[in-house]
Amino acid sequence: MTHSSSVARMLDTVAKAGRLQVHVSGVHATCLPFLLAALSRDTGRPLLVLAKDQARAELLQDQLHHLLGEATDIGLMPLPFVSPYLDVTVDSRRMMGALGLLARLARGERFRAIVAPVAAAAWRVPKPESMVSRTRLLKIGDEIDREAFVGELADAGYARVETVTEPGTFAVRGSLVDLFPPGVELPFRLDFFGDILDVISRFFPHSQLTTERVHQVELPPAVELLSRAATLARARPVLLEMADARGIPSSRLAEVLEGLRRGELPPGAHALLPVLADAEASLADYFDARKLVVVFDDLAELTSSHSGYLSGESRRYAQALERGRLALPPDKLFLTRDELEERLRPFTRVNTAPLDLSANQHFELPMSRPLPGATAGSSRLPDLEQRVAQALRTGVQVVLTEGDEKELHRIARLLAGKGMSVRIEKGPLRYDVLHRCEPFGGVRCYLSGLEHGVDCPALGLFVVTPLDLFDRKVRSRPAPPPRPEESPLAELNEGDCVVHRDYGIGRFEGVVRRMLASGEYACLKIRYAGEDILYVPVHAAGVVQRYVGSGQGEPRLDKLGSASWQKRVDRARKAARKLAFDLLELYARRQAAEGHMFSPADSYFEEFEASFPYDETPDQARAIEEVLADMEKPCPMDRLVCGDVGFGKTEVAVRAAFKAVLDGRQVAVLVPTTVLAEQHRITFRTRLAAYPVTCDSLSRFKTAGQQTRILKELAAGKLDIVIGTHRLLSRDIRFKDLGLLIVDEEHRFGVGHKEKIKTLRASVDVLSLTATPIPRTFYMAMSGIRDLSIIRTPPPGRLDIRTEVTPFDPDLIARALRTELQRGGQVFFLHNRVEDITDVRDQICALVPEARVLIAHGQMGEDALEEAMVRFMDREGDILLCTTIIESGLDMPSVNTLVVNNAHAFGLAQLYQIRGRVGRGSVQAYAWFVVPPLETMSTDARARLATLAKFTSVGSGMTVASIDMELRGAGDVLGPDPPGHVEAVGIELYTHLLHEAVAQLKETQPELARFETQVEIPVQVSIPDEYVPDRHQRLVFYRVAATADQVERIDQLRCELADRFGPLPQTVEDLLAVASLRIRGQRLGIRRIDSRAGKVTLDLAHAPDAVLAAAIRLVREQPVPIRVVPPHSFVADCSGLPSPSPLDRARHMLGMLEAQDF
Known part of the structure; x- marks a missing residue:
């Protein structure tokens, strides 16, 4: 690849340092990264690239990463707030990114390019020498007073947390200190030996496991302020004078000063930053004018953008003063246009605007799409x-x-x-x-x-x-790793009902230490009827599950020793076996039926797949492959695709529909709501626009004449794809050749409609979609009976939705609405009472007079509802005041704020679906659940809202689904349950019985054995509170040790504990040793392992014949004295072994048995 002579002259001119401005015309905006790459490579000078806004800056940074290499330093200087005058939370990740970048620049770290929106370049920030003085360098071997160090971290703005996952946080656990400095990709784990820093490692936030070791770590401040004392001394006199001059109440000033004393940034503090810190510098002050090249992404547009931004901030400043806020004017927070120009004048500047009369040199470089x-x-x-x-x-x-x-x-x-x-x-x-x-x-x-x-x-x-x-965007950043599905036991609280597989339903009363016959153990304390108490050693906690029934209230507790529990389990086992038999029979009939065998994919289909506007996620790609493979089989397809809200199920359906149409077959897409039918119609038509495929919808949005036309086209085969509500199941619907039925959210249809769908399943391929997540236990139980595809991977770039539960506060609601509108977005305001929805509209208009409010609900006429929805989609409205008609399937990336009025009246799964209507793009989304005072709400309502506020992460639907089943019962997940078997034994045990029944009927070994090996060894088994301080985390680790079915998983747990919490105490080592013995014994069919007084007893009650034969051979060979105790126990005298440890003796005996030839 060679450059033309004009390009070579341009590059040579820029390479020479000097105060000059170079104009390069002809560069299309999308091609700028290639010019930047050429400038970086061929001039060898660092670049500062100024963009008009944050989105453009992020795009340019990302594209430079791809062109210049991941190993190069391409920095981004973000503006961490929408406006310093709004009382909304600063974007903490952007703030950490900005502070980290400034600290690295202040230390003289070299970058090939820094990209910044012009507002960030004009933002007044702390001076470089201040960033250097406030950055601490830690090296291996340093002697550090850890107590003082923790105080220094807090003073530097780091927040103390239980688990470090976000920048600007730290955690302390024994000899370990985890911390996440601003501006780095991975946090650090400091391991101390006394007061000596012994080891520094990076670790992954999602797994908490360490990766590479490093020799040092730099800790820049996590807040722009000086130390608490310095900030207060600097700010107090200025704020007192400002408050006095503006008549601001002393109570308001006292709140601000008290927050500063605690080291906190009060709301709106960034409107006071030059007062609170030495924020007199700008980004340009961090560079050497002799080296840097400043590139303007169209200087005229940048100037206009910056002027518009400052004009908007002036209006917000005036509004802030009207609200009695302490604030400085915009020219004290940002450089003006003239000031910014003066700061950049010493540098070599390159402008890519179409016209620049002020430049010293002009070059034309045609770069087009x-x-x-x-x-x-x-x-x-x-x-x-x-x-x-x-x-x-x-x-x-x-x-x-x-x-x-x-x-x-x-x-x-x-x-x-x-x-x-x-x-x-x-x-x-x-x-x-x-x-x-x-x-x-x-x-x-x-x-x-x-x-x-x-x-x-x-x-x-x-x-x-x-x-x-x-026109397909590529994945510019990797998708976040799927979050592990936590065990239901991990969220156990004292007072919860639990199910013990052998003793029935009791009430959990916490984890206690208990001296049992075989030693001291940490135990789950479970109270039963009649004040009976059962202590379950934590290493055997796999037989205990949280009770989740069918939503009929709290269950009756069982009485220890009563036969009623076993009778209920036997009845549930019979019911599970019958359900498994019926499902297997239905599956076999479907496999034997004759269906249409669709053609394999050809190049035309591959071209259609390639035109998908986004990259497929791994789970989405797998689901598509499974669906297409089913369609190519001779038997009718019946597959369920389950994926969280916004995870790409619709594209799976579009691919299947296109495949069916290519074979000359028609497609019906059945959806629960009219609004969703219209959304799908738009999606399908847009996706299929370049191909000869006809698509229309049949709903109450259509006139009688339009419906008649669509029915005729269906019957004549002129319409390929029809999308509609239950209207599609009417008797007057006739297809010429229906080949595929796609059902979205089948559980939302009535019994009669479901029966009609059931009859269609016998003759056509059926693809069902659901956003109701299925818990893993149920998924495992149904494997091999129902064809299931699970999409767990979130789309790349998707951010967690910030969720707040709050009583009604007019000022708060107004700020939330106004903030979204000011960043160019739209709002869903959900009020589910049609009778007073217009009153709510009047309230919104009074709070935010500038907003354009549209109303949409199911009782509106067809024309009015369609007009409202279309106008909102066309951005003719700012706020859509609506009912739950938005619940399913709406995909509007411009809507990123949701307000739900009277949120306590909704179910958990419903609220989760509704929240999924926002945050569909890469913009930070907010959900506000407005409720009455908490003391007036029911316990279940408070639990639902607490769950949503806690589980805000992308892809947390599995956890929410499990908790929802606890709050409302199993519902339709397992189908009708007239005898109440789920209620009697709980859903987890019922699905376990179902899994067992399926395995038996298919003549395969069930994955979960029907017994639990008991290990009785006189050792102390527990995770000390001081080792893992967080009770929730301790329960998680107990559960993993108790339910693991592979010794390798115990080894992984050992490494994870050592990595996260330091060397394992002996009680934890013994816990893991007992867990390993349990797993090994279960594989051999050993019911009980007892090691004490020099003897090891193995009860082989469940052992297969091959293991029994091996044990008998051991008796004959007598490697140690062994005797048989009928009916199936073997007792070995191990007192002569070198190790006196009862654990070692038990391991030795199992090792000898495992070494036998089975």
Whole structure:
């Protein structure tokens, strides 16, 4: 790849340091990263790139990462707030990113490029010398007073937490200190030996496990303030004078000063930052003018953007003064346009605006989009052939990029099928690599997250991305790891009902230490009827589950020793066996039935798949493959796709529908609500717009004439896909050749409609979608009976929804609504009472007069409801005041604030679905659940809201579903339950019995054994409170040790505990040793292992014949004295073994038995 002479002159000019302004015209906005890459590579000077806003800055940073390499330093200087004058929480991640970047720059760390929105470049920040003085360097071998160190962390703005997962936090556990400094990707774990810093390791926040060790760590401040004392001394006189001059109440001033004394930033503190800290510098002050090149992403647009921002801040400043707020004017918080220009004047500047009359040097560099005009769902492959041929004739290097390896190979096959020469290159795309490549008479394909391509003959480049080719965005950042599904026992609270597999339903009263016959153990204390108490050693806690019934109130406690529990279990076991038999019979009939065998995917289908506007997540790709494979089988498909809200189930349905249409079959999409039908119609039509597929909806939004036309087109085969509510199940519906039925949220249809769906299952392929997550235990029980696909992976870039439960506060609601509107977004305001919804509208209009409020509810006329929804989707309204008609399927990325009035009246799963209507893009979303005073709410309502406030993470639906089943019962998950078997034994034991029954009927060994090996050894078994201080975490670890079915899992747990909490105490080592013995004994069919007084007893009550034969051989060989105690126990005298430990003796005996040839 070679540069033209004009490009070489431009690069040479910029490479020479000096106070000059260079103008480069002809650069399309999407192509700027390629110019930046050339400037970075060929001038060797660091770049400061100024963008108009945060979104543009983040895009440029991301694209530079892909072009210059992940190992290079491409920094982002964010603006951490929408406005300093709004009483909303500062974006903590952005604030940590800004402080971390400033600290690294202040220390002289070298970056190839820093990207910043112009407002962030104008933000007044602490001076570089202040950042250096407040950054502490820790090295291995340092002697540190840990108590004083903890105080220093708090003084520097770090928040103390139980578990470190977010920047700006720290945790202390014994000899370990975890901390997450601003501006780093991974937090650090400090391991002390006394007061000596012994080990420094990085660790992963999601797993808490360490990775590489390092020799030192730098700790910049986690807040812009000086120390608490210095801040208070600096701010008090100025704030007193300001409050006195503006007549601000002394109570308000006292609140601010008290917060500062505690080291906290009071609401709106960033409007006072120059008073609270030495915030007189700007980003430009952190650079050497002799080295830096400042690149303006269109200087005229930047100037206009900054002027508009300051104008808006002036209005907000005036409003803040009216509200009695302490605040400085915008020109004290940000550089004005003239001040910013003056600060940047000493640097070499490059402007990419179309026109710049003030520049010293002018260069023209035509850089355009390679394939302009691509639309979502379309393909530009025909245009690409012509453009590639033209580029290759002129000696330009042709490159195609793709962010997913599977998609890369798919597109390469498509290009090769059109006669192009294609080469898939190893390694990711890098600008340096392209610069060194020899010409190739074809298309080079690279794995890269590059979003936009470029057509620039002067650089010798023609680069095409999925966005250029299919209008499909690539995954620029990896999806977060799926969060582990926590055990229900982990959330046990004292007073909860639990089920013991052998003794029945009791009440959990906590974990206590108890001396049992075989030793001292930490035990679960369970109280039964008649004040009976059962102590269950924690290593045997696998037989205990939280009780979740069918929602009929609290269960009756069992009496220890009573036969009623075993009778109920026997009845439940029979019922589970009958249900398993019926389900297996239905499954077998479906497998034997004849259906349409759809054709395998061809290149046309692959081109359609490649046009998906996003990268598939791994789980989504697996679900698509499973659905398409089912459709190609000779028997009818009946698959359920379960995925959390917004995880991509609709695309699975679109792929299946397109496949059916390609084979000449019709598709019906059945949805529960009219609004969702319209949403799906828009989604399907947009996705299929570039293909000869007809699609329409049938709902009450359609006039009688429109419905008649659609019915005729269906009967004649002229309509390929129809989307509708239960209207599709009416008798007057006739299909010419229905091949696929897609059912969205089947559980929301009535019994009659479900029966009609059931009859359709016998003849056509059926794909069901649900956003109601299925707990893992039920999923395992149904494996092999119902074809299930689970999508657990969240889309990349999805942020957790910040959730607040609050009593009605007009000021708070007004701030929440106004904040969303001021950042250009929209709001769902849910009020589920039609009779007074107009009164609520009047209240909203009084709170936020500037907002455009639209109303939508199910009792409106068809035309009025459709008009309201369409107007809101077209951004003609700011706030949609609505009922629960928004609950299912709506996908509006512009809506990122949700207010639910009287949230206590909703069910947990319903609230979770409703909350999923916001946060569908990469913008931080907020959910406000407005409730009456907490003391007036029921216990269940408080529990529902507490659960939502706690589980805000993306993909937490599994946990929410489990808790919801506890609050309202198992419901429809297992189907009707007339005899009350779920109520009698709890859902977890019932699904265990169902799993067992399925395995027996299929003549396979059930994964969960029907007995639990008892280990009785006189050792102390517990996790000390001082070792793992958090009670919740202790229960999690107890549960893992008690339920693990692989010794390797116990080994992993041992490593995790040592990694997170330090060397294991002996009681924890013994806990894990007992757990390993339990697992090994269970595999051999040993009912009980007893080791005491020099003897080891193995009760082989459940052992298969091969194990019994091996034990008898041991008796004959007598490696140690062994005798048989009928009916099936073996007692070994191990007193002669070297180790006196009863644990070692038990391990020795199991090892001898395992060594036998089975």
